[in-house]
Amino acid sequence: MGNRSAVLLQPEEVAEIQNDTGFSPSQIIRLYSRFHNLDKNNSGYLTRENLLGIPELAINPLGDRIVHSFFQEGDDEETLNFRQFMRTLAHFRPYRKSKDADHNLNSREEKLRFAFRMYDLDGDGLISREELLAVLHMMVGANISEDQLGSIADRTIAEADKDGDRAISFTEFCECMERVDVEQKMSIRFLH
Template structure:
């Protein structure tokens, strides 16, 4: 008996998705199975609420920001399977000499930067940094400590003195960080 996912994805679709995302056919089928299990309306797309029913996202302090990443640039309030895979492909571990454009270092850095850039102005301000810190640590650290962390981060990363962190400054600040591995999820084979 085949599962529902293998019945609905044609071989040529799987091959195209593999080329576009770097996932193996087995991974695509497993992710399709997960996608269809989240699709409560059985309409071939997911809503923000569908994502928020995922326990790991629901308990993540940045859950809303993560969910928003699936809808970046989308005019619809729903995400299809191809869009779902495109976002997830950014979290594939990189393999030497086998990097897909979506999980390249610059894409991973852009994704991380966008998590902090709450107003999408291509700059991270102290207020945005504070808001993310609040989401991440809640009341575990005092307001003064959070403000100090945000100010110190801006001071260290801001090279042009505008009191904000640009994408270029963000990348430079993280140049010695192994972003490729830190922003990877081990997908089941």
């Protein structure tokens, strides 16, 4: 079946996806095969349910948020085509300065934008206390008391909020993440 999937992907498409995402042709073909294995209806599109069927996402406390991020570009679309799938995965490619100058999907800024969207639940460009609390709940469940979670959220907002609007903007988020090795922490090794 992997070979059948690879045949359906034309060399021009592989080259375009490579130029857009920075993935190697062999990575694109492998991910194309994976995409089609996830596409249970052979529709050429994935749904949220298809992605939530990935065991690693199903057990991840932020699995829902990660899956949601795949659909950001589609303007609330409920399906995801292969190019959209590849553009989202490109955020997780390790960044190499010499090799990735033309592929900014895996740059530090784009990785931070992706991470920011995990917290910005309503998509308004700000992380409110309520959104931060909701994500903390997803991450720790009932392992921490409401008071402790509230304290963490309040402290985080107080430290990050530079303009006094009681929310965290993308710029403020980036400032907070200045010392974090985002390039390393948000990278997945894709096989060649």
